[in-house]
Amino acid sequence: xxxxxxxxxxxxxxxxxxxxxxxxxxxxxxxxxxxxxxxxxxxxxxxxxxxxxxxxxxxxxxxxxxxxxxxxxxxxxxxxxxxxxxxxxxxxxxxxxxxxxxxxxxxxxxxxxxxxxxxxxxxxxxxxxxxxxxxxxxxxxxxxxxxxxxxxxxxxxxxxxxxxxxxxxxxxxxxxxxxxxxxxxxxxxxxxxxxxxxxxxxxxxxxxxxxxxxxxxxxxxxxxxxxxxxxxxxxxxxxxxxxxxxxxxxxxxxxxxxxxxxxxxxxxxxxxxxxxxxxxxxxxx
Amino acid sequence: xxxxxxxxxxxxxxxxxxxxxxxxxxxxxxxxxxxxxxxxxxxxxxxxxxxxxxxxxxxxxxxxxxxxxxxxxxxxxxxxxxxxxxxxxxxxxxxxxxxxxxxxxxxxxxxxxxxxxxxxxxxxxxxxxxxxxxxxxxxxxxxxxxxxxxxxxxxxxxxxxxxxxxxxxxxxxxxxxxxxxxxxxxxxxxxxxxxxxxxxxxxxxxxxxxxxxxxxxxxxxxxxxxxxxxxxxxxxxxxxxxxxxxxxxxxxxxxxx
Amino acid sequence: xxxxxxxxxxxxxxxxxxxxxxxxxxxxxxxxxxxxxxxxxxxxxxxxxxxxxxxxxxxxxxxxxxxxxxxxxxxxxxxxxxxxxxxxxxxxxxxxxxxxxxxxxxxxxxxxxxxxxxxxxxxxxxxxxxxxxxxxxxxxxxxxxxxxxxxxxxxxxxxxxxxxxxxxxxxxxxxxxxxxxxxxxxxxxxxxxxxxxxxxxxxxxxxxxxxxxxxxxxxxxxxxxxxxxxxxxxxxxxxxxxxxxxxxxxxxxxxxxxxxxxxxxxxxxxxxxxxxxxxxxxxxxxxxxxxxxxxxxxxxxxxxxxxxxxxxxxxxx
Numbered sequence: 001x002x003x004x005x006x007x008x009x010x011x012x013x014x015x016x017x018x019x020x021x022x023x024x025x026x027x028x029x030x031x032x033x034x035x036x037x038x039x040x041x042x043x044x045x046x047x048x049x050x051x052x053x054x055x056x057x058x059x060x061x062x063x064x065x066x067x068x069x070x071x072x073x074x075x076x077x078x079x080x081x082x083x084x085x086x087x088x089x090x091x092x093x094x095x096x097x098x099x100x101x102x103x104x105x106x107x108x109x110x111x112x113x114x115x116x117x118x119x120x121x122x123x124x125x126x127x128x129x130x131x132x133x134x135x136x137x138x139x140x141x142x143x144x145x146x147x148x149x150x151x152x153x154x155x156x157x158x159x160x161x162x163x164x165x166x167x168x169x170x171x172x173x174x175x176x177x178x179x180x181x182x183x184x185x186x187x188x189x190x191x192x193x194x195x196x197x198x199x200x201x202x203x204x205x206x207x208x209x210x211x212x213x214x215x216x217x218x219x220x221x222x223x224x225x226x227x228x229x230x231x232x233x234x235x236x237x238x239x240x241x242x243x244x245x246x247x248x249x250x251x252x253x254x255x256x257x258x259x260x261x262x263x264x265x266x267x268x269x270x271x272x273x274x275x276x277x278x279x280x281x282x283x284x285x
Numbered sequence: 286x287x288x289x290x291x292x293x294x295x296x297x298x299x300x301x302x303x304x305x306x307x308x309x310x311x312x313x314x315x316x317x318x319x320x321x322x323x324x325x326x327x328x329x330x331x332x333x334x335x336x337x338x339x340x341x342x343x344x345x346x347x348x349x350x351x352x353x354x355x356x357x358x359x360x361x362x363x364x365x366x367x368x369x370x371x372x373x374x375x376x377x378x379x380x381x382x383x384x385x386x387x388x389x390x391x392x393x394x395x396x397x398x399x400x401x402x403x404x405x406x407x408x409x410x411x412x413x414x415x416x417x418x419x420x421x422x423x424x425x426x427x428x429x430x431x432x433x434x435x436x437x438x439x440x441x442x443x444x445x446x447x448x449x450x451x452x453x454x455x456x457x458x459x460x461x462x463x464x465x466x467x468x469x470x471x472x473x474x475x476x477x478x479x480x481x482x483x484x485x486x487x488x489x490x491x492x493x494x495x496x497x498x499x500x501x502x503x504x505x506x507x508x509x510x511x512x513x514x515x516x517x518x519x520x521x522x523x524x525x526x527x528x529x530x531x532x533x534x535x536x537x538x539x540x541x542x
Numbered sequence: 543x544x545x546x547x548x549x550x551x552x553x554x555x556x557x558x559x560x561x562x563x564x565x566x567x568x569x570x571x572x573x574x575x576x577x578x579x580x581x582x583x584x585x586x587x588x589x590x591x592x593x594x595x596x597x598x599x600x601x602x603x604x605x606x607x608x609x610x611x612x613x614x615x616x617x618x619x620x621x622x623x624x625x626x627x628x629x630x631x632x633x634x635x636x637x638x639x640x641x642x643x644x645x646x647x648x649x650x651x652x653x654x655x656x657x658x659x660x661x662x663x664x665x666x667x668x669x670x671x672x673x674x675x676x677x678x679x680x681x682x683x684x685x686x687x688x689x690x691x692x693x694x695x696x697x698x699x700x701x702x703x704x705x706x707x708x709x710x711x712x713x714x715x716x717x718x719x720x721x722x723x724x725x726x727x728x729x730x731x732x733x734x735x736x737x738x739x740x741x742x743x744x745x746x747x748x749x750x751x752x753x754x755x756x757x758x759x760x761x762x763x764x765x766x767x768x769x770x771x772x773x774x775x776x777x778x779x780x781x782x783x784x785x786x787x788x789x790x791x792x793x794x795x796x797x798x799x800x801x802x803x804x805x806x807x808x809x810x811x812x813x814x815x816x817x818x819x820x821x822x823x824x825x826x827x828x829x830x831x832x833x834x835x836x837x838x839x840x841x842x843x844x845x846x847x848x849x850x851x852x853x854x855x856x857x858x859x
Contacts, residue, residue, distance in 0.1 A: 036649050087839050093648065094595055098795055099838040101788070105831025113824065220660065223653045231649060262664050265657035269642055272654060335743060361745040373740045375733065386733050390745040392726040396754075399725035400718060406725075413726075453745060 006136035008249045014142045014207075016245020017149035021200040022218055023225040023237035024156065025193035031232035032189040035085060035096035039103035040197045041219025046107055047073050047198025048210035052120045062124040066148070066202050073198025074191040081190035086183065104215070111212040122205035145203045152199065153238060156192065160234075217261065224264045228271050286349050288313050288457050288488050289334060294343035296329055296512075303329040305512040306343070311457075311490055316483050318491045318499045321509035322532060327492045328370055330509070331459050334490075335367045336360035348456060362390060366450035367459035370492075374445045376435030380426055383434050383445050384417035387452025391416075417452055423485075424448045424478060440471050444478075451482070458482065461492045476502050500524060508532065556709055560702045568817055569701060575813040576708040577769045578790065580715050582797070582805030584762035585790045590800030591723060592755045593735030595652040597787055598639055598659035599763045602632040604782020606764025607771040608666060611679045621685040621772065628768045629761040635662065636760025640753040659784050667779035678778025685772050704773050711769055712806070715762055720802060722758075731755055735800075792830065796837050798844030807846055 022044055029037045047069040054065035084103065088096050129140035200218075201210070208214070222237075225244055229236020244264055251263045289311040296304040304326045311317045319327050332338040334345055336357040345352045348363045366387075375383050391413070398406040421427045424444045429437055434445050443463050450458055460479075464472050472495060479502055483489055493499050499506060500520050507517035510532045516523050523529055555562070563569045581603050588594045609628035613619040643654045666673050673679070685707065687697040698704060722728045730751050733741035742748055771777050790805075797808020812833075816826045841848050 030649070036653075084835060084839075091838075091842060095838045095842055097595070097649070097652070098791070099835050101792075102831040102834030102838070105827050105834070109825070109828035109831065113828070220656060224657060227650055227653050262661050265661045268654065268657050272646060272650065273642065337739070337743070357739070357742040358745050358747050361743055367743055369740075373737060375736050375740070377736065378732075382729070386729055386741075387744055389726065389730055389733075394726060396722075396727060399727060400721050402721065410725075449744065 003136040006134045007138070008253050009246065010133065010136065010138050010142060012246035012249030013242065014145050015248065016242035017146045018200050018204045019221055019225055019245055020238045020241025021149050021152065021196050022222040023229070023241045024153070024234055025196040026222045026226045027232055027234050027237040028189055029193040030226065033085060033186050034093055035100065036223065037193065038097060038100040038219060039107060040193065040222065041215030042104045042107035043073055043076065043194050043197040043215070044201035044218055045111060045210065045212065045215040046076070047201030048122065048205040048214065049111060049115060049120070050198065051202035051205055052122050052210050055123050062126065065122070066199060069198040069202035070195045074195040077191040077194030078187050080194070081187045085190070086186070108212050108215070115212070117212060119209040119211045121209055124206040127206050141206050148199065148203060152196065221264050224268045228268060287311060288348055289490065290346040292344040294333060294345060295341050296333055296338065297341045303512050304333065307514045309507050309514060309517055311488060313488050314483065315504035316479060316489045316491060316502055318493055318503040318506045319509060320493060320499055320506060325509040326512040327509055328461055331367060331461055331492060335365060335459060361453065364456040365459065366453050366455035366457070368443070368446040368450055368461055368463065370461040370465065372442045372446050374434045374442060374449065376433070378434055379431050380421065380434050380437060380445055381417055381430040384421055384448045384452045385413060387449035388413045388417060390453045420448050420451050423481065424451070440467055455487060457488050457490065459490045462494065464493065464495050464498060472498055560705055568814065571814050571817050573701065573705045573708055573773060575810050576705070576712050577766055577773065578793070578813060579806040579809040580712050580766035580769070581763050581786065582790045582793045582809045583715050583719060584759045584766065586794050586800070586805045587719065587759040587762070588755050589791070589794060590804070591728065591735060592731045592752070596655045597652055597784065597791070598655040599790055600784045600787030601659040601662035601782060602636055602760040602763035603767040603770070603786050604663060604666060605635055606632045606767030607777045607781060608673060610768040611682050611771045611777055615679055615682060625765065625768055629764045632764025632767070633757040633761040636756040637753055640756035644749055644752065656784065659787060663779055663783040666782045676779060678776060680776045682771050682775040682777070708769050708773070711765060723802070792834055796833060796844055798846030801844065801846040801850065804844050804846040808844065811845070
C-alpha cells in the first residue's frame with residue numbers, strides 16, 4: 001500500500017465528510033420541507049467566513065470559531081425559513097427552488113461585497129500538526145474534519161430519533177393533526193441544515209481557503225449525492241458523500257485529474273438510468 | 286370479438302392483492318357496470334384495463350389486442366377513453382380547449398404544416414373545433430364552451446371530463462363513478478346521457494355506487510368484493526343474488542334501490 | 543381578441559431602436575438582450591409550456607456558439623452555412639438529454655440536467671485540441687457578406703446590422719413559438735405540463751413529446767449561441783457554462799413563465815435595467831437575487847402573468 005494511495009484515500013474521506021455534511025443538510029431540508037435548498041452551499045461559504053471572522057478579527061480560537069459558525073448559520077437558517085420559505089408553503093416546489101437560487105445570489109454577492117474576492121485563510125492550530133497514518137503524513141486538520149463530521153452525524157441521528165422531525169417528514173398534515181408544530185419543526189430543520197453547512201465551511205476553510213463562490217461546486221455535488229442516495233434520505237446522503245469523495249480522489253489519481261469533477265455526474269447518469277429513485281430512495285420519484 | 290376480455294387478472298401491491306383472478310368480458314354496444322363495496326378493487330381494475338398500471342398476472346385484451354406492456358397512451362390509441370373517480374380536467378383551460386385536448390388521437394397535422402399554416406392545417410383545425418363543439422353540444426355544455434373549466438360548477442365538471450373522453454371518438458368509454466357528487470335530478474340527466482352515448486355506438490363500462498342508475502341503465506353487471514369477482518350477468522339476476530346482497534348488507538344505497 | 547395595434551407599435555419601436563438609442567453601451571446591451579431573449583424563449587418552451595425545469599440550456603447555447611465559431615474559424619465555412627449544423631448539434635444533445643432524463647421528474651430531473659450541462663461545459667473546456675480549451679475562440683469574423691446580385695452586397699460589420707440580424711432571428715423564433723403553441727402539438731405539450739396522467743390517457747405519447755420539446759428548444763438555444771458568437775466575436779468555455787442557462791431561468795421567471803412574451807420582457811428588463819441604474823452596478827447580482835425572491839413570494843406569475851391577471855380582472859372575464 002503506497003503512502004500516496006493512503007494519502008489519496010484519506011483525502012477522499014475528508015472531502016467525503018464535507019460532502020456528506022452538506023448533503024445531509026440538503027436531504028433533511030428536502031425531506032421535511034420538500035424544497036431543494038440551492039443556497040446551502042453558499043451557507044457553507046458563509047460558515048467559512050464566520051469562522052474567518054472569529055479567528056482573524058475577533059482573535060478567538062478555532063474551536064470557538066467552529067461553534068460560532070454553527071450558531072450564526074443556525075440563526076440564519078431560522079430566519080430564512082421564516083421569511084423566505086414559509087410564505088411559499090402552498091406554492092409549487094419550483095418556486096422554493098428558484099427562491100433558494102435567489103438566496104444563493106444574495107449570499108454570494110453579499111460576501112463578495114463585504115469581504116472582497118481574495119481567498120481568505122482560516123488559521124487553525126491543527127493545520128500545522130502532522131499525523132502519520134500507515135506511512136502517509138496527514139495534517140491534523142484533515143483528521144479533525146472527519147472526526148467532527150462523524151460526531152455531528154451521530155448527534156443528528158440521536159436528535160432525529162428523539163424528536164418529531166421524522167413525523168413531519170413523513171406526513172406533514174398528519175403531524176399537524178397530531179398537534180405537532182410543523183412550522184416550528186421546519187424552522188428547526190432549516191436551522192440544523194444550515195448549521196451543518198456552516199460547520200462544513202468552517203472545517204474545510206483552513207484546507208481549501210474561503211472565497212465567495214466556494215459554495216457553488218459544493219452544492220451541485222451535494223445535490224448529485226442526494227439524488228444518488230435518494231432525496232430525503234440522510235443515510236443515503238452520508239453514504240453518497242463518502243462514495244463521491246473516494247471516487248474523486250481515486251479517480252484523480254488513476255484516471256484523470258482534469259475530469260475529476262465529471263465523475264460525480266457520470267455516476268449520476270449511470271445510477272439514474274438504472275434506478276431512478278436513487279440508491280436509498282423510495283420508489284415514488 | 287369482445288371489446289374487453291379479462292382472463293385471470295390479478296394485481297398485487299406488495300402483499301395486498303387489490304384485484305384477484307378476475308375473468309370477465311364486455312361486449313360491443315352494451316353498458317356494463319362494475320359495482321362493489323368500497324375498496325373492492327374497481328378503480329384498480331380500470332387502471333389495469335386502461336394501461337395506467339401493469340397487471341401482476343393474467344391477460345387484458347382491449348379491442349382484440351393484448352395490452353401487456355402498453356402504457357395508457359397506447360391503450361387509448363386502440364380506441365379506449367376513460368374518466369377518473371376524482372374528476373381530472375385542465376382547470377386553467379376553457380371547456381372547449383379541454384374538449385380539443387381530447388382530439389389528440391385524431392390529429393393529422395404535423396409540426397411543419399402548423400408552422401406554415403397550410404390550407405390543410407387550417408381546415409383540420411376548423412374540423413377539430415367543429416367536432417369538439419358537437420361533442421360539447423351532445424353532453425349539454427355548448428353554452429359553456431368559453432368558460433374556464435375550473436369555474437364550471439362541480440356538478441358539470443364531470444361532463445367536461447366525459448366530453449374530453451368522447452372527443453377522441455373511442456369505441457370504448459370507461460367511466461369511474463360519474464355520478465360522484467351529483468344530486469338526484471342530475472343523476473337522471475346523466476343516465477339519459479349514457480344512453481345517448483351508447484346509442485351513438487360507444488360501448489360503456491361503468492363503475493357506480495348508485496343502484497338505481499345501475500339497475501336502470503346496465504345491460505350487464507359485474508360485482509367485485511375484496512378484489513375478486515363474485516357474480517356477473519344481467520341486472521335482475523345479479524342484484525338478487527344472495528352473495529351480492531350479503532356483500533352489500535347495510536349499505537344505504539342498496540336499501541334505497 | 544388579439545389587437546394588432548400593440549404588436550405594430552412594439553415592432554416599429556424595435557425596428558427604429560438603433561436610431562432611438564444613442565448611447566453606444568446601451569445599444570450593445572440591447573443587442574445582447576435580444577440574443578438572450580432567444581435563449582429565454584427557447585427555455586420557455588420546456589419550462590413554461592412543458593413544465594420541465596432544464597438547467598442545461600447554457601450548454602446548448604454554448605454548443606451552438608462553438609459549432610459555428612469552429613466551422614467559421616477553423617474550416618473557413620460561410621457563416622450562414624454553419625447555422626443548420628450548429629442547431630442540429632444542439633438539437634442532438636437536447637434529444638440525448640431528453641433520453642437520459644426520460645423517467646425522471648421534478649428535482650431529480652432538474653439536477654440531472656444540471657449535471658449534463660456541467661459535463662458539456664467541462665468537456666468543451668478540457669478538449670483543448672478541438673476547442674482551444676480555456677483560451678476560447680477569438681477573432682470570430684462577422685457574418686459572411688451576402689451578394690445581392692446587382693444591388694450591392696449586404697455586409698454585417700456594423701452593430702446596427704447585427705442588431706437587425708438578431709431581431710429578425712428573435713421575430714422568427716417568436717413566430718415559431720406562437721404557431722407551435724396554437725397547434726395540436728402545443729396543446730399536447732400544455733396538457734403534459736398540467737396533468738401528465740390525463741394527457742397520457744388522452745393518447746399523448748409523453749416520451750415522444752418530451753423529446754420533441756427538448757430538441758426544438760435546444761436547437762433554438764443553439765441559434766442564440768451562434769448569434770452571440772458573431773456578435774461578441776469571442777467565446778470561451780464560460781459562455782457554454784451554466785450561468786447563461788441560470789440567467790435565462792431567472793429572466794423567464796421574472797418576465798412570466800409560460801407566457802408568450804414573458805421571456806422577452808424579462809430579459810429586456812433585467813439586462814438593460816442595471817445600466818439605467820448605473821450607480822448600483824456592483825450590486826447588480828445581489829439585487830437580482832432579491833428581485834427573484836420577491837417575485838416568487840409576491841408575484842409568481844411574473845410581470846406578464848401579473849399584467850394578464852390584472853387585465854382579466856379589469857375586463858371581468
